[in-house]
Amino acid sequence: GVLVVGSITADVTAFADRLPRAGETVLGNDFTLVLGGKGANQAVASARFGTPTWMIGCVGDDPFAELTSGGLREHGVDTDLLRTVDGPTGVAHIRVDSSGQNDIVITPLANARLDDAQVDSGLAAVRNDVSVLLLQLEIRASVTAHAAAAGARAGLTVVLDPAPAVPVPDDIWPHVDIVTPNETEASILTGVEVTDESSAARAGQWFLDRGVRHAVITLGDAGALLVSAGERPRLFPPFPVQALDTTAAGDAFTGTLGAALAAGVELADAVRHGMAAGALAVTRAGASPSLPARDEVLALAAS
Ligand code: ADP
Numbered sequence: 624g625v626l627v628v629g630s631i632t633a634d635v636t637a638f639a640d641r642l643p644r645a646g647e648t649v650l651g652n653d654f655t656l657v658l659g660g661k662g663a664n665q666a667v668a669s670a671r672f673g674t675p676t677w678m679i680g681c682v683g684d685d686p687f688a689e690l691t692s693g694g695l696r697e698h699g700v701d702t703d704l705l706r707t708v709d710g711p712t713g714v715a716h717i718r719v720d721s722s723g724q725n726d727i728v729i730t731p732l733a734n735a736r737l738d739d740a741q742v743d744s745g746l747a748a749v750r751n752d753v754s755v756l757l758l759q760l761e762i763r764a765s766v767t768a769h770a771a772a773a774g775a776r777a778g779l780t781v782v783l784d785p786a787p788a789v790p791v792p793d794d795i796w797p798h799v800d801i802v803t804p805n806e807t808e809a810s811i812l813t814g815v816e817v818t819d820e821s822s823a824a825r826a827g828q829w830f831l832d833r834g835v836r837h838a839v840i841t842l843g844d845a846g847a848l849l850v851s852a853g854e855r856p857r858l859f860p861p862f863p864v865q866a867l868d869t870t871a872a873g874d875a876f877t878g879t880l881g882a883a884l885a886a887g888v889e890l891a892d893a894v895r896h897g898m899a900a901g902a903l904a905v906t907r908a909g910a911s912p913s914l915p916a917r918d919e920v921l922a923l924a925a926s
Pocket residue numbers: 805806840841842843844845846847861862863864866869870871872873874876897898899900901902905
């Protein structure tokens with residue numbers, strides 16, 4: 624199984640022909656309210672792949688708590704390790720214009736209350752049921768670092784999606800088996816401007832030099848580059864699709880990669896499964912609603 628430690632938000636999205644300027648009010652033409660947050664999205668991607676998936680995270684005591692934890696359960700994620708804290712559930716406030724351009728304010732709220740003790744007790748409860756730990760950077764970085772160390776100590780395969788690219792403690796890297804940044808995140812974290820295969824290989828090497836075992840730099844519609852110690856970097860070509868909305872491609876990738884690894888798939892094939900899930904996610908609107916089911920992922924990965 625897979626254990627995800629991370630963020631849960633209600634994604635509150637308003638659609639309008641154009642985004643308002645500062646101080647301006649515009650009339651919109653559509654609205655959605657769905658489960659989101661990188662942690663939750665990756666948990667949903669993993670569960671939809673068919674791998675038993677648990678999530679450690681925090682929701683508040685407001686109406687968004689049922690929206691988000693209910694959404695996780697609906698997609699098959701086990702929510703027994705979630706904690707309900709006083710105050711509001713985390714929110715992502717998103718505006719999208721007719722060209723698909725967006726701006727986003729993420730307010731962590733309950734997500735900021737996730738702490739080391741909750742990680743430790745949750746991990747202890749499921750350590751015999753899971754082999755992969757999925758982490759991102761939408762909760763406090765110190766808690767992510769604690770989870771990485773605890774997961775490594777428990778013998779789990781630790782996968783870190785370093786998104787958003789906030790500063791992380793340097794001692795996290797030796798606990799990370801696989802890191803999955805996109806080009807922007809790899810550039811910010813390593814200082815190597817990633818624009819092509821060779822710069823992606825240099826960025827990947829930066830992570831390896833700090834103790835990470837494998838770096839997968841995701842390159843959007845150019846596929847992904849796998850950089851492993853002692854091996855030649857390996858470019859995986861993309862699955863060609865008609866992109867509609869690139870939201871959650873990275874979450875689909877990492878969640879499915881983790882789920883495939885936990886199901887015993889070897890790394891190169893797990894990367895391919897993740898890429899197929901990412902490609903399918905960009906053919907549909909939204910975050911969690913765009914995450915594909917197992918059969919679709921397997922069909923595209925085999926093509
Ligand atoms: P993020 O959403 O974090 O920026 P990427 O855009 O790199 O992540 O997408 C993750 C993976 O999803 C890519 O490695 C690729 O395999 C797949 N993917 C993303 N966008 C496309 C696309 N337009 N066409 C085909 N595959 C895509």
